[in-house]
Amino acid sequence: TVITINGIDFPNGLNNQTIGGLSWTSSPGNFQQKTVAGYTGVGITGGRTGDEIDIEEFLTATSASFPFWVPSFTLGVLFDGPEFDDVQEVAQVTIVSLSQGTKVFKLTNTYDAIIPPDTASWTGFGTVTNLSPSTGAGGAVWKITNPFGSINDITSIEFTALTG
């Protein structure tokens, strides 16, 4: 049975909460929802932006009782440069697998002068789909399907930002 956890499920202002059967923590700030172009994601208070997962901020989900497989995850407001005078943004995703240990992956929104297509590169498995474009009016939303391939003994997953 696939369980879906959405950004709107995170209570603003907390930093440690069981949501959808996983233990979620944020550090060093607290959960903070942000809605852009109709997509609500959870970020973390403090840092460069007060409502996104910034460099040196970490959102982590841990399972103490069972390992799991990840059918998909979706990230928002991962832009690629000129919309907000920003860089090609990079998300780092780290998993801990019982059989394979710690594995680190990156999602980079690669700049496209003309969109569509709007593209991003993922160092893991599966496919990358753009759900909302990387434009000033868009949400720069990316869905990664089957991101870790057949790894099905994951016990934690952590999201943080890298320098773009």
Added chain:
Amino acid sequence: SDFTLVQLQYEPVP
């Protein structure tokens, strides 16, 4: 760089 988590799907493995 900065972003939000919009959704995570997982499936427990017995």
